[in-house]
Amino acid sequence: MAEIAFIAPYEDLAHIARQVSLELGLDLSIHVARVEEGANLARDLARNGCQVIVSRGVTAWLIEQAVDLPVVDVPIGGYDILRAYYQAKQFGGPIGIADVPDVIQGLESLETILGDTFLKYTLKNQDDDIRRGIMALKEAGAEVIIGKIAMAREARNFGLNSVIITSGKETVYQALKEAQRVLQVRQQEKRRAEQFKAILDFAYDGIIALDEEGRITVFNPVAEKLSGWRAEEAIGRPVTEVIPAAQCHILLKTGKPELGELLDIGNTRVVANRVPILVDGRTVGVVTTFQNISSLQSLEHKVRRRLAGRGHVAKYTFADILGESPSLKEAVRLAREYAAVQSTVLIHGETGSGKEMFAHAIHLAGPRQNGPFVAVNCAALPENLLESELFGYAEGAFTGARKGGKPGLFELAHEGTIFLDEIGEMSPRLQARVLRVLEEGEIMRLGDDRIIPVNVRVIAATHRNLAQMVKEQAFREDLYYRINVLNLEIPPLRERGADVLLLAGHFLQEFCRQLQRPAGNLTPEAARELLQYQWPGNIRELRNCMERLALRCHGTTINAAEVRQALGLVIAPESGVPGEGAAGEGRIERLAGQVSTLERGLIKRVLAEAGGNKAEAARRLGVSRTTLWRKLKEENKIDKTGKA
Template sequence: MIGKIVFVVPDEKVAATAEEVIHELNEDIEVYRGSFSEGLKYARLAVCNGANLIISRGGTGNLIKRNVEIPVIEIEFGSYDVINSIHKAIQYSNMIGIVGFSGLSLTYKKVSSILEKTFSAKIITTTIKSEREIEHHITNLYLLGCRVFIGGQAVMDVLDRLGYAGVLIETGKEAIAEAISYAKGIMEVQMIEKEKAAILKSIIDFAYDGILGIDKNGLITVFNPVAEKITGVVYNHAIEKSVDDVIENTRMIQVLKTGIPELGEIQQIGNTSIVTNRVPIVVEGEILGAVATFQEIEKIQKMETQIRKKLLAKGHIAKTTFDDIKGKSKEILKTKEKARLYAGVDSTVLILGETGTGKELFAQSIHNASLRGDKPFVAVNCAALPENLLESELFGYVEGAFTGARKGGKIGLFELAHRGTIFLDEISEMSPNLQARFLRVLQEKEVVRLGDDKIIPVDVRVIAATNRDLYKFVEEGEFREDLFYRLCVLRLDIPPLRQRKDDLYELVSYFLYEKSKLLNIRIKGISSESIAKIVLYDWPGNVRQLENFLERCVVLCAGDVINVDVIDEAIIGIPTHINGTEDTDKEVQNSNRGVLKHIENETIKNILEETNGNKSLAAERLGISVTTLWRRLKNMEGSEE
């Protein structure tokens, strides 16, 4: 059982019955026998020992109820108990007097008219308020003709002394069982309310806001630790005191009177500025109090700054890994192997490669494979911002550093990348002034915000990239030589697509799948003639150009297989770097033909595998006839022999 219930009863017989019922119900309830003052003594002892509820009867119950702070349940007399007492009393006289406390007398009054008709008796009830009144009431009833009396043990004691007949009202099992059931229900509600109160107290006490509550009289009922700290008033000096006597400028009484909430109000408490919300507590249309929540403005500002930092840092993540870089050519595999070695150390990396080769993909993959993989990856394009803006973005600035500087200043990208990696794309476009500042960051591992003299240590790995001949820039005096050598500790050259045409089939398959899914257009495959067209093109824009080209092909494709007509339409308007013309070197032509043959064979094998050897379906997907497919399969078998 949750909580503790105790019986305090006035006589031995009730105590015995209670113990019998408790045993039958398998309850863990203590029973004490004591009448009036003795019963109150036991009740107080039970409260000291942790009792949550007391069950008692009659005058003893009334006395306990007035003198303890926990609920007291009075045992109701059952119908059988009442009828049985009248049956016994009628044997003495048909003039019956009922003497008892309010519970007993009320029970008999409710049924007296029925009982009088049933037993042909006259029943007079009287209510006593204390033990001292018993004899007086018995005497009055005797004068009215009553010759037998019904009551509790205290009444029986007086009747014995006066020599009058009496019947003890007995408490049956049914009444005791009902009292226990009712008490358990009360206990359950009590425990639920205590749990709610404990949860609410924890929320109030540990809330980040100060919380102040008042009742309808303006007395403080809630005052949490944060409110103590902000106001400088201790709990004991605030609780149950008038709010205007404790805190200045609260306007809580005004909210109590008007019932109108006041939200986001600035308020001064001593030397502390706070922002506060005040709202009335309204129950069924009646204002029963008001509550205010408030925070120090300075803390709110600091919190917002921290939140901005965290949100910004969360956006700087590397999404690509080496597994995301497609291709199995020896050129790309060799590059990935070298990049994995670079990921194992913390040295600066310079990535060189033409536009669209995937320099940032390699930078992200190196970061993710390194020990810094769970830290920020901050990417910035040095060519995308003018010099002054790039400087403020990289190094940050303090408030008032320049006209238009944000209030509170701004954290720089080097600081945001702390313990992680910063990727500087198109590093060749950095101005000489910025190159000097950047060199200092690399050498000293520290930054100074614009307009500030405070040095901020940073632990950042630098990966730079360019599509230019950076050493040529050094020779021409456009790029610092010392910075070049600082950056080029580890060099990674990304091969252009024209040098890794063995990867074309995998790249084409991957991009067609991704673009058709993105655009919700069903594409089954691409014909071998279309692959041939793609192989013969040099792709000056490299993988990025190929990706965009294939997206255009997916949109233009009227069927579910991309054929030569789609390729020809999609290629209109792009630079012609197609090999195989009369001016093209014979060696390059022969190389392309070899690559084309290899890709064609691989394409046929892959599609046959995807169609489970169904040559008709494979021919359909390839955009050729079944006869042509048979012929090419035969040629493939001959070449393998």
């Protein structure tokens, strides 16, 4: 069945349509039928899949009333009227014409060309009384009537001569080209409608649209499920009847979007976005989308579990970095600037000073914030294991390798950030492999010969003096300059002044809230103890101290003795009463010295047994290589000063 049908009121017009359709290469079904017969035929064609109908005159008008399809009317052109005019002149006498305004208005220029005038009668619409028009033209003196078939037939009933205005090839061509354009637009609209329907039917969101009177025009299946209304019942009703709580109609007056609003629809709590539809600055409707909060929470938890299990989620922003000291504010300012670019960052700071928190914040404030954030502590894993973690491995690379292999952390960080904590503890061999990733942007899994391109931003951190390590050939110079593009120094807690008290109060409240007990207040003496302490473990040590205080202290105030005890500065004598005063402090110093001497002796003995291998010595001692390095550094200082 052709998608375009031509219903001609007379055979000659059908013949012209056949000629033009062949020239256009148009698949066209052509029929001859007039007025009501043509309308009935159009109904049959519409039921059989016809999309556009072309006809002429009264027949076209009746078809428009009969079917819900676009109807293209073959126009009356100037050449058509000219042909009819010269035929009518053979009968002599004044020439009259009765037709619709579009035809009548075009006669003025034609009269100028011909040097003749028509007696004219304008039909207000296709349903106007043709008989009345012919009668009026006869009374005005017309002897010949030119017009469409219905007008010509009525003229003969009044005893007048008549000539039918037939459509020529050029007007049929024009009508069929218009029909092609209409069909194309109709097909595009149908495709868009089907796309729109698919979006509405399969979207996770509930979707409701209103017209400018607040009546529902769109009501998708999710909206049906949440509201309990069927779409066919809801559409056309005021939204205030269907979902009063949605408050969508308010936007028709305000014209202001409302995003993230919490609503109760039936027994379900949803988060809704309401947006006005604006045309030329005027609100003509509203679209509301909403999602079930429990579904959102479930999806969020699922995504977070899957990502967090692989270390892909950055947790901290710059808002989580607390402190008012100038040194910290300067570090945050620099970090914010570094976040805006893609360059490698080297963060230096003592253990527990917050290096990883800054790395998280830089990632979340930068252009890669929607990508993964992968963190790895280079001091926490043996060399071979760290290598397989960073670069992954192919199937069968070694005994126990996972079937199908395993992607490395550099792969998992693609389009995101990788944080290499304690990079100073990395072996020279691994340093060389990391350098290649930074320079070439590609990795090769263990046991594989395939190159995998990766696009990652590297943030490295260390508490060691890498520049000194380069001089001592303990760290690769080329890698050092490759990672030290942007340098960020995190101030130790002892240099941050009153930030100690700010952080102490924050941690104390956090732990007391977890324990469901009121947070105690620090006395001035207790605050002084915190400020005077050197905090070798920095913020991590302060947090641990506050956790101990939250567990041990049940009063409304926390005194200096309790703080010293939490810091390990007070050791109970044999009587079980905490030591205080000069005697207690002297006892603490003596015990600390004895412990330090025993510890140094143990480290030397184990290091000798391990043949100077620090990694093996750390393993035997049950400490990390970072801790062992710090202990050896402290011993070197003691050896130089000669004091215990």
